[in-house]
Amino acid sequence: MTPLSGAARPEALEGAAKFTVRDLDFYYGDFHALTGMNIDVRENSVTAFIGPSGCGKSTFLRCLNRMNDLIPGTRIDGTITLDGEDIYGPGVDPVDLRRRVGMIFQQPNPFPMSIYDNVAFGPRLHGIKKKEELDQIVEQALMRANLWKEVKDIMERGGLTLSGGQQQRLCIARVLAVQPDVLLMDEPCSAIDPTSVQKVEDLMAELKSSVTIIIVTHNMQQAARVSDETAFFLQERQGEPAELIEFGRTAEIFTSPHDRRTEDYITGRFG
Amino acid sequence: MGKRWANRIALGVLWLCGITTVLVLGAVILYVFVRGIGQITPEFILTRPYGVNAEGGIGPTIVATIYVTGLAMLITTPIAVLAAVYLAEYAVQGRLVNAIRFAADTLASVPSIVMGLFGFAFFVEAMGLGFSVLSGALALSFLMLPIVMRATEEAIRAVPRFIRWGSYGLGASKWQTVSRIVLPSALPRILTGLILAMGRAVGETAVVIFTMGQAINMPFTPLDSGRSMTVHLYTLAMEGINMDAAYGTALLLMVMILFFNLSARWLTARNRKVKE
Ligand SMILES: Nc1ncnc2c1ncn2[C@@H]1O[C@H](COP(=O)(O)OP(=O)(O)OP(=O)(O)O)[C@@H](O)[C@H]1O
Ligand SMILES: [Mg+2]
Numbered sequence: 001m002t003p004l005s006g007a008a009r010p011e012a013l014e015g016a017a018k019f020t021v022r023d024l025d026f027y028y029g030d031f032h033a034l035t036g037m038n039i040d041v042r043e044n045s046v047t048a049f050i051g052p053s054g055c056g057k058s059t060f061l062r063c064l065n066r067m068n069d070l071i072p073g074t075r076i077d078g079t080i081t082l083d084g085e086d087i088y089g090p091g092v093d094p095v096d097l098r099r100r101v102g103m104i105f106q107q108p109n110p111f112p113m114s115i116y117d118n119v120a121f122g123p124r125l126h127g128i129k130k131k132e133e134l135d136q137i138v139e140q141a142l143m144r145a146n147l148w149k150e151v152k153d154i155m156e157r158g159g160l161t162l163s164g165g166q167q168q169r170l171c172i173a174r175v176l177a178v179q180p181d182v183l184l185m186d187e188p189c190s191a192i193d194p195t196s197v198q199k200v201e202d203l204m205a206e207l208k209s210s211v212t213i214i215i216v217t218h219n220m221q222q223a224a225r226v227s228d229e230t231a232f233f234l235q236e237r238q239g240e241p242a243e244l245i246e247f248g249r250t251a252e253i254f255t256s257p258h259d260r261r262t263e264d265y266i267t268g269r270f271g
Numbered sequence: 272m273g274k275r276w277a278n279r280i281a282l283g284v285l286w287l288c289g290i291t292t293v294l295v296l297g298a299v300i301l302y303v304f305v306r307g308i309g310q311i312t313p314e315f316i317l318t319r320p321y322g323v324n325a326e327g328g329i330g331p332t333i334v335a336t337i338y339v340t341g342l343a344m345l346i347t348t349p350i351a352v353l354a355a356v357y358l359a360e361y362a363v364q365g366r367l368v369n370a371i372r373f374a375a376d377t378l379a380s381v382p383s384i385v386m387g388l389f390g391f392a393f394f395v396e397a398m399g400l401g402f403s404v405l406s407g408a409l410a411l412s413f414l415m416l417p418i419v420m421r422a423t424e425e426a427i428r429a430v431p432r433f434i435r436w437g438s439y440g441l442g443a444s445k446w447q448t449v450s451r452i453v454l455p456s457a458l459p460r461i462l463t464g465l466i467l468a469m470g471r472a473v474g475e476t477a478v479v480i481f482t483m484g485q486a487i488n489m490p491f492t493p494l495d496s497g498r499s500m501t502v503h504l505y506t507l508a509m510e511g512i513n514m515d516a517a518y519g520t521a522l523l524l525m526v527m528i529l530f531f532n533l534s535a536r537w538l539t540a541r542n543r544k545v546k547e
Pocket of ligand 1: 011028033051052053054055056057058059060069
């Protein structure tokens with residue numbers, strides 16, 4: 001096995017663990033999707049999840065904000081802690097958790113309402129009603145999402161009238177408006193134009209001083225560019241659960257991976 | 272050669288079958304239009320019938336029809352929408368849900384004369400509501416309920432999973448997601464279902480004849496009785512009292528129902544445009 005099969009945490013990196021995952025197994029009904037996952041996600045850094053299609057990256061991501069709870073028949077074993085607190089423990093409300101752990105999806109999914117209302121949706125849910133306060137939150141969120149300049153004069157237009165890349169940044173602004181500690185991004189750039197990809201990568205670099213980011217990507221160059229640490233997932237045989245093969249500093253994973261399978265995957269994808 | 276001809280013939284037959292639908296609709300509308308248009312005057316629409324031959328207008332029957340349909344809609348909408356929300360979002364999918372769905376589908380296929388009979392026994396007699404707009408509306412709502420419920424359930428299911436997840440991802444509760452995101456997104460399709468159900472109710476005869484009565488009243492309170500346009504049309508034509516007025520009534524009915532169907536189409540089209 002790899003040196004990382006126990007508690008997977010690269011020694012060289014400093015900083016507190018935001019998420020700590022121990023012995024995680026996950027099931028969709030009878031289908032055992034993930035097994036034996038151990039990982040520490042460091043606070044205020046960018047962690048990339050890579051691996052072939054169907055190896056459970058999205059599934060794992062959805063464990064971290066309990067989005068899988070919404071899929072009937074799913075089951076989880078093991079523990080996940082956020083800031084030391086078990087997120088599957090009794091007394092944890094998944095609704096509160098999801099506010100702290102925001103999520104961005106592959107397909108931009110603005111609500112069928114105005115740009116302003118999209119961003120104000122979260123704050124309003126949590127009881128903010130005053131116009132000035134909302135205005136300020138919306139403006140700040142849009143600025144952090146690198147979208148403010150493009151939309152500041154068209155706030156009342158429908159969110160769905162924006163281009164795909166703008167829609168994705170709108171969704172990022174919408175999540176930032178509820179002040180999450182963590183941002184889960186599931187292939188956020190695979191359905192948008194190159195200029196927007198650039199802007200999303202820029203904003204990730206800006207955000208990471210205040211937000212812990214986990215990004216799933218099929219683009220190795222992107223993983224290498226944006227992330228501090230990288231985790232490689234693999235489902236070795238059809239029907240078997242996926243495993244976490246290797247986890248470490250991005251520079252190391254890409255230049256001198258410990259595991260043969262990691263190397264094969266990365267060189268294959270780069271080639 | 273042979274292949275090409277077979278292809279052409281098949282295409283021709285398909286085209287003919289398709290066009291038949293349009294022709295049938297056109298023929299019905301044209302016939303009713305030609306026979307009825309001479310009747311349509313402001314007087315016909317506004318005044319009440321008089322004399323043994325039911326001369327004059329059909330005003331009270333129009334009012335009774337709109338009244339009973341509107342009331343039926345008010346009764347149906349909340350029940351049907353909430354039931355659909357329960358089915359689509361909350362109920363654990365299983366036997367009970369299947370039973371509810373089966374019941375709704377069967378309810379939709381109960382012959383309307385049977386529904387009328389039931390409405391008479393239950394609302395008019397047992398509950399003592401008498402022949403009244405209220406009895407009629409309650410009985411009609413049984414007819415509309417499955418249509419609106421099915422349409423709403425499908426509309427809710429058609430809201431993409433990703434949009435819901437966007438809402439849950441912001442820390443919205445289930446009810447917040449359903450009421451602020453899912454229902455507004457589904458609204459155009461729900462309205463389409465409602466409009467189609469109203470068209471159905473406007474054209475219904477058997478149910479209202481048993482529950483609202485046949486007296487030519489201008490109904491005022493929900494407990495007044497009244498005669499719907501369809502019942503009026505039926506009586507005029509079956510007893511050969513006044514065929515011209517019958518065709519005039521038929522034309523007005525067609526116009527109303529066509530209006531409902533066209534609004535439903537318009538809503539669907541507009542909705543599609545917004546999505547794109
Ligand atoms: N809702 C679900 N119900 C049952 N099985 C599922 C469900 N979602 C995913 N799976 C299965 O779980 C496994 C992991 O899927 P997942 O979507 O997490 O992979 P992924 O790594 O994100 O793939 P991709 O790179 O294509 O997005 C797959 O075999 C998939 O078929
Ligand atoms: Mg995925």
